[in-house]
Amino acid sequence: MNKVDGKYILKWFGTPTAVMLVLVIIGAAADVALLVVMGIMLWILSMALLPSIILKKQLIKKALEQEKSFSQKGFSYQQKFTSSNGIFYIDAGGRLAIVWKYNPDSLYMADPSKITDIRTNDGKTPAGSYGVCCEFKLEGKKIKIWTLRVSNGYLDMRNPKVLEAISKADKLGELLKNARTNAGSR
Amino acid sequence: MKKNSFLNSPSIMKLALQYKLAGKPPKCALCRSRMEKQDRPLLFLLPLYHDDEYIPSAAYYNRHCTPIEDVSQIPTGRRACRLWVCVCPSCGRRKIAVEDFLRVRDVELSEKYTIYEEAELSSLL
Numbered sequence: 001m002n003k004v005d006g007k008y009i010l011k012w013f014g015t016p017t018a019v020m021l022v023l024v025i026i027g028a029a030a031d032v033a034l035l036v037v038m039g040i041m042l043w044i045l046s047m048a049l050l051p052s053i054i055l056k057k058q059l060i061k062k063a064l065e066q067e068k069s070f071s072q073k074g075f076s077y078q079q080k081f082t083s084s085n086g087i088f089y090i091d092a093g094g095r096l097a098i099v100w101k102y103n104p105d106s107l108y109m110a111d112p113s114k115i116t117d118i119r120t121n122d123g124k125t126p127a128g129s130y131g132v133c134c135e136f137k138l139e140g141k142k143i144k145i146w147t148l149r150v151s152n153g154y155l156d157m158r159n160p161k162v163l164e165a166i167s168k169a170d171k172l173g174e175l176l177k178n179a180r181t182n183a184g185s186r
Numbered sequence: 187m188k189k190n191s192f193l194n195s196p197s198i199m200k201l202a203l204q205y206k207l208a209g210k211p212p213k214c215a216l217c218r219s220r221m222e223k224q225d226r227p228l229l230f231l232l233p234l235y236h237d238d239e240y241i242p243s244a245a246y247y248n249r250h251c252t253p254i255e256d257v258s259q260i261p262t263g264r265r266a267c268r269l270w271v272c273v274c275p276s277c278g279r280r281k282i283a284v285e286d287f288l289r290v291r292d293v294e295l296s297e298k299y300t301i302y303e304e305a306e307l308s309s310l311l
């Protein structure tokens with residue numbers, strides 16, 4: 001399971017890092033503090049924007065491209081879940097396919113029998129929920145599919161958004177459990 | 187500023203609306219008295235999941251309601267609705283109240299609450 005493609009990371013994170021290094025080196029050599037500060041600021045900005053905006057858009061785009069070839073692979077999904085770390089598809093036969101955010105050029109076909117510890121995490125704290133996800137382990141690695149992320153602060157546990165997100169996570173957990181059962185009986 | 191954005195968030199509006207209507211029966215158009223909900227509402231499954239959107243109408247409910255006996259028959263994430271016959275205590279005029287909800291574990295999240303003439307939904311009664 002390759003969740004991360006090194007080349008892909010290098011392609012997106014390498015350019016801003018190289019630009020930053022060039023600016024910092026030139027700035028230091030020429031004793032221009034502004035260049036050094038600009039280089040570092042640009043780098044921080046791109047590191048912040050890349051995962052949340054640009055790579056998220058890339059993931060959606062690449063996943064749509066992959067979906068076109070699903071039928072050739074004999075895979076027709078019934079459910080699709082978009083999470084912060086990837087897009088998850090579950091087909092009628094209970095198979096699970098994943099397009100990972102940091103490795104969107106390949107399609108990972110997971111073996112549902114290797115899914116364990118499925119549960120809904122409602123993100124409950126005394127202040128409310130910070131987010132809701134369906135958690136499970138795939139080949140021993142913990143994976144979270146977020147159905148709600150509260151960007152700043154907390155939402156009341158009875159807030160409709162929280163309740164809907166809990167229901168979505170429960171549903172997803174149910175689908176994964178079914179997939180695991182189907183895989184076991186094949 | 188922060189307070190405004192909090193109040194303007196759709197979930198808060200939804201919550202407020204939910205509390206405001208909270209399944210109240212309508213007022214009678216003739217004598218202005220508050221109608222009374224009859225016991226034992228009817229329960230139906232809707233072909234919707236979670237926050238799926240639709241425009242509620244008598245035609246929609248007539249077409250898509252599947253009767254069930256109990257909330258335990260609602261699959262996870264599936265929307266359901268309750269149908270109440272409301273009767274005016276003064277003149278006996280009747281209306282139907284429909285409440286669409288999402289059941290999350292033991293909590294019910296009211297999604298839409300609408301009122302119809304009895305004749306419009308008679309096929310479901």
Ligand SMILES: [Zn+2]
Nearest residue numbers: 214217274277
């Ligand atoms: Zn009346």
